[in-house]
Amino acid sequence: MQILDVDLGERSYPILIGEQLLDRGELLAPHIRGKQVAIVTNETVAPLYLERLMQSLGGYSVTPVVLPDGEAWKNWETLQLIFDGLLSARHDRKTTIIALGGGVIGDMAGFAAASYQRGVDFIQIPTTLLSQVDSSVGGKTGINHPLGKNMIGAFYQPQLVLIDTSTLATLPARELSAGLAEVIKYGLICDEPFLGWLEDNIDRLRELDQVALTEAIRRSCAAKAAVVGADERESGVRATLNLGHTFGHAIETHQGYGVWLHGEAVAAGTVMALEMSRRLGWISAAERDRGVRLLARAGLPVVPPTDMTPEDFMQHMAVDKKVLDGQLRLVLLKQLGEAVVTGDFPREVLDATLRVDYDLLMQQSRA
Amino acid sequence: MQILDVDLGERSYPILIGEQLLDRGELLAPHIRGKQVAIVTNETVAPLYLERLMQSLGGYSVTPVVLPDGEAWKNWETLQLIFDGLLSARHDRKTTIIALGGGVIGDMAGFAAASYQRGVDFIQIPTTLLSQVDSSVGGKTGINHPLGKNMIGAFYQPQLVLIDTSTLATLPARELSAGLAEVIKYGLICDEPFLGWLEDNIDRLRELDQVALTEAIRRSCAAKAAVVGADERESGVRATLNLGHTFGHAIETHQGYGVWLHGEAVAAGTVMALEMSRRLGWISAAERDRGVRLLARAGLPVVPPTDMTPEDFMQHMAVDKKVLDGQLRLVLLKQLGEAVVTGDFPREVLDATLRVDYDLLMQQSRA
Known part of the structure; x- marks a missing residue:
């Protein structure tokens, strides 16, 4: 496993890169403050990796939120499904939102984390090569607007980025x-x-x-x-x-x-x-x-x-x-x-x- | 006119309090970076003060966005009207959003400023006593969710708060x-x-x-x-x-x-x-x-x-x-x-x- 540190002062965070990291709950635990975790993923990724990640989070109260897959869904209506899931399960301000998926999931889960109760903790587990090398690093989050891409969003840094290179085996x-x-x-x-x-x-x-x-x-x-x-x-x-x-x-x-x-x-x-x-x-x-x-x-x-x-x-x-x-x-x-x-x-x-x-x-x- | 400074390090800003400040464009100008300004207000406040504020902003390209009035409208659909206005008039990242109205307008305009292109400048001109003493100070912005009040939002500080006490004459x-x-x-x-x-x-x-x-x-x-x-x-x-x-x-x-x-x-x-x-x-x-x-x-x-x-x-x-x-x-x-x-x-x-x-x-x- 390799570790990179993104140096942003008090908003610094580590990037862990390696094989089969998804099963290693001990890598996640130090970065989760409360007892509640919401996993935001999509219909394509969920059957592949959601169960494994939930097993790694055995000690927590976990709410999975499974969204439709694709950039076409990167909009307010889909973002609202995340807020619905968080509020229905009564997630409080110490909750942690984990993005499990590609860039669209990371952007939406990140904006949800930036906006839910004015900001909660956030962990990125990118499962596509694009999101691993790009959208999981740098804190850009957001959704599209009919008049422009990524027009609504926030700069919001995660607590941790966990890159499991094994997930690329299932990538088209x-x-x-x-x-x-x-x-x-x-x-x-x-x-x-x-x-x-x-x-x-x-x-x-x-x-x-x-x-x-x-x-x-x-x-x-x-x-x-x-x-x-x-x-x-x-x-x-x-x-x-x-x-x-x-x-x-x-x-x-x-x-x-x-x-x-x-x-x-x-x-x-x-x-x-x-x-x-x-x-x-x-x-x-x-x-x-x-x-x-x-x-x-x-x-x-x-x-x-x-x-x-x-x-x-x-x-x-x-x-x-x-x-x-x-x-x-x-x-x-x-x-x-x-x-x-x-x-x-x-x-x-x-x-x-x-x-x-x-x-x-x-x-x-x-x- | 009285001046208070809110000390938040690099996010510090002044609060100006006094009579008839709405007509004094020279108080606003030092806090506007670009050439574009959007004024977010509502149907009740617009007939009273919008024209006067626009006159104070003679040198700028001004886009007014007039929303329906009331807490019942503090939701995503109404927020979207602000984004529609900004994007239709092609406001760029150096635009300044001015909230002219009460707490609902301040909360929504502030969240729009926090989220538009991941954050643009923001000025508060609160016109109700409640917003003058409370919601214009402190950086809380946001909208309601059917399952809870103020559940979606951001901490986002304005460049300036301008309190014109004369506006209270028209307050019910x-x-x-x-x-x-x-x-x-x-x-x-x-x-x-x-x-x-x-x-x-x-x-x-x-x-x-x-x-x-x-x-x-x-x-x-x-x-x-x-x-x-x-x-x-x-x-x-x-x-x-x-x-x-x-x-x-x-x-x-x-x-x-x-x-x-x-x-x-x-x-x-x-x-x-x-x-x-x-x-x-x-x-x-x-x-x-x-x-x-x-x-x-x-x-x-x-x-x-x-x-x-x-x-x-x-x-x-x-x-x-x-x-x-x-x-x-x-x-x-x-x-x-x-x-x-x-x-x-x-x-x-x-x-x-x-x-x-x-x-x-x-x-x-x-x-």
């Missing part, structure tokens, strides 16, 4: 790839050597090699923990974690939540950010193609939806959280391994980026 | 009395001399004497600011501010939100807390009667609803936020001017308190 291949989009992102924005490591190990990761997965998760969490530790409330460098996300959110919103997986939209969005960085003269075509090829080898889409026009993109991007005082800011690459957040680019370069034939670009990147 | 007498319940509370829990001052000035307050009102608001805010400053997240002494609230919330929940005003329920609940403190031998019958008489002179109900049984009270109090590990804790008086939060009382004394004939008690207190 498509979701594993979606998680790899975020793993590759860390290489692109702040760790060029890790990018090289990924080029050597991408096939092993897709084959669920446990050693390679553990290493990829550890390096990803460490990268994110370092960035978040430096900038908890996303006033500066933290925003670089959103490489590909502004374009990606536009794709998700336009297609309807849940049609593209988050990581898939981020992958296509990352290709657009790479292309825009090349057009600004910050990276070479060869460097752009390294990123595109690695994303493609991870089993990810590298072409945005062909039915999306530049106008569609602009409309959705105008409500993105990185818009400040009406100016659109994007995460772009100064070089491989170094991202910046900037609104300082000619509008024409963005327009041109939105008009690129990405099918052709993908084919050329393979040449 | 019944709501003025409801505010006085909280003013009297400060005397009971932590300021015995203030209790004496109130006994001398209660009639002037009900007649809207501006000098008396300003003094009562200043002393109330100072008392609350001191308590909140010592215990922002209600782990200890802050809970004494809830004198009468556990019984009072039970009354509000049982009667249906909005039937009794919050301050009215708190007044009757305070009488119950006084009576229970007397039964524990902590205060005398004469001291209890001083409290009961002052509440009655303020125009407040001092008798709980006659259709509520002891069982009704116990059922509603079991989900109160002051329940920890199944033990009910109450705010009681060790003496006039000194409150404690305790679960250390014989259950029979609580049962007896719930069975008291409060009509009779009220009549005797006048003797």
Whole structure:
């Protein structure tokens, strides 16, 4: 088992990473203050892991809350089911909410923890690669609004993140790839050597090699923990974690939540950010193609939806959280391994980026 | 104009108290970061003060959000109207949400500010006596749930509280009395001399004497600011501010939100807390009667609803936020001017308190 510490002063917490941690109640106990625990999970994860986790929590009064599965349910109505469960079972302010599942479960359980009786304790047990390397670290919680993704939420830190790498055995291949989009992102924005490591190990990761997965998760969490530790409330460098996300959110919103997986939209969005960085003269075509090829080898889409026009993109991007005082800011690459957040680019370069034939670009990147 | 500072480290903020402050945009400007402002108010307050406030904010892009009036609307559906307004007008993360109205508006606008894009700036302009002396100070925000009051929310501090005492001229007498319940509370829990001052000035307050009102608001805010400053997240002494609230919330929940005003329920609940403190031998019958008489002179109900049984009270109090590990804790008086939060009382004394004939008690207190 590996332990990482996320340093946020009085809101610091550990991340435990290892195999079969789900059965080890002694890892959870030091982080549970009261006698009540609510486990928030979904219909897909519950049959696989809920019983095991409840066995690990034998000494507690446990309320399971099983939600429908999917980003399409990341809304107020579903969040309300968590509050209904907590209130029906009379959970008090010392209760602990455990998120058992992927990013959607973590985001909703975390926002429920932030809001229930104005804040109760929270533990993350992410069971997808995406949530293990991304959404379980950094304290972002929330739900979607019909007019925008993640528009309602809170910054709220967990007491503990427990990553059981064995749970990836039951993850569909498509979701594993979606998680790899975020793993590759860390290489692109702040760790060029890790990018090289990924080029050597991408096939092993897709084959669920446990050693390679553990290493990829550890390096990803460490990268994110370092960035978040430096900038908890996303006033500066933290925003670089959103490489590909502004374009990606536009794709998700336009297609309807849940049609593209988050990581898939981020992958296509990352290709657009790479292309825009090349057009600004910050990276070479060869460097752009390294990123595109690695994303493609991870089993990810590298072409945005062909039915999306530049106008569609602009409309959705105008409500993105990185818009400040009406100016659109994007995460772009100064070089491989170094991202910046900037609104300082000619509008024409963005327009041109939105008009690129990405099918052709993908084919050329393979040449 | 008087200025009070609420000392919460990096979340400190000033409270400005005075006449006709609504027209003084220069008091607001230093606390607004961006160019966008949303004013959240309700159908009762908007015709009275919205236009004047918008004039004070001439240099900003202002989005008014006018909600229906009343505690019955303090729910998710109404909160959603704020998010709809913010997103439709494309408010970004540097926007400022201003609450213009009473406690319900402050609680909802505050929770919207805490949750919109995971947190934006917030200014309180409370227009009722209750919200001026209570809910605008301390950072509590939230909405009700069908199973409990204020169950969903956040601790979230404003940038500024602006109290324009002139707005009390349009407040119905019944709501003025409801505010006085909280003013009297400060005397009971932590300021015995203030209790004496109130006994001398209660009639002037009900007649809207501006000098008396300003003094009562200043002393109330100072008392609350001191308590909140010592215990922002209600782990200890802050809970004494809830004198009468556990019984009072039970009354509000049982009667249906909005039937009794919050301050009215708190007044009757305070009488119950006084009576229970007397039964524990902590205060005398004469001291209890001083409290009961002052509440009655303020125009407040001092008798709980006659259709509520002891069982009704116990059922509603079991989900109160002051329940920890199944033990009910109450705010009681060790003496006039000194409150404690305790679960250390014989259950029979609580049962007896719930069975008291409060009509009779009220009549005797006048003797």
